[in-house]
Amino acid sequence: MPVPTNPQLHILFDLLAWLAAALFGRWLYSWRLRDLAAATAARTGPAYVAALAAGAIAGAWGIGSLNTGLAAVPHASHSIAGALAGAIVAVEIYKKARGVSGSTGAVWVGPLALGIAVGRLGCFFSGLPDETYGIPAALPWAVDLGDGVPRHPVQLYESLALLVFLGIYLAALARRAAWTRGRAFYLFILFYAAQRFVWEFIKPYPDLIGPLNLFQLLSLGLIAYALHFDARARRQP
DSSP: OOOOOOOTTTHHHHHHHHHHHHHHHHHIIIIIIIIHHHHHHHHHOOOHHHHHHHOOOOOOHHHHHHHTTTTTSSSOOOOOOHHHHHHHHHHHHHHHTOOOSSSSOGGGHHHHHHHHHHHHHHHHHHHHGSOOOOOOOSSTEEEEEOOOOOEEEEHHHHHHHHHHHHHHHHHHHHHOTTHHHHTTHHHHHHHHHHHHHGGGSSSSOEEETTTTHHHHHHHHHHHHHHHHHHHHHHHOO
């Protein structure tokens, strides 16, 4: 299946992802998350978002560039997985310094899931220059991104996976399930990291330790983080 691609489309889909996430977050705030958002803001203080943003930017470019630094021609890059990891580290340090306990990420779950799902479409339609394409595949739904090689549409796999999680989350939020307040962020990270770990096996990134690439090692770290903090959240009233 030939797919028309253009690297410039990534910018368009990045903007669409940010817009979709912002509008969706505003709707969730009005629908179900108004009290949770207010409580989170009161606990964390005004510098919380600045710490989150700084960590996300550092992680995105640090991890992304570390991965592409292993390529034949090293160059700078950025990564959503790195952004999540960087934001988590920065926020946990901030919370420790401020004496904030418990999860503060539940309000970000819906926007993150939708934003990543839309953003991955940009990776897909950007084609081979985006460097997130899949390995060759002999499947009916394999795609040709311009080099005549049928490949796994791995970006679409991730986008669909995030939309499935989002559907489950919205259904739980509609019935006010308890996990959507105290544990939602940890469960989101667990799901994101697990599906990302799987998809990395069908990407052509270089192995770093054994059969695992950098993003798989990062995913294992995110899974460990999510399991630990989720277990702690389940023990708290």
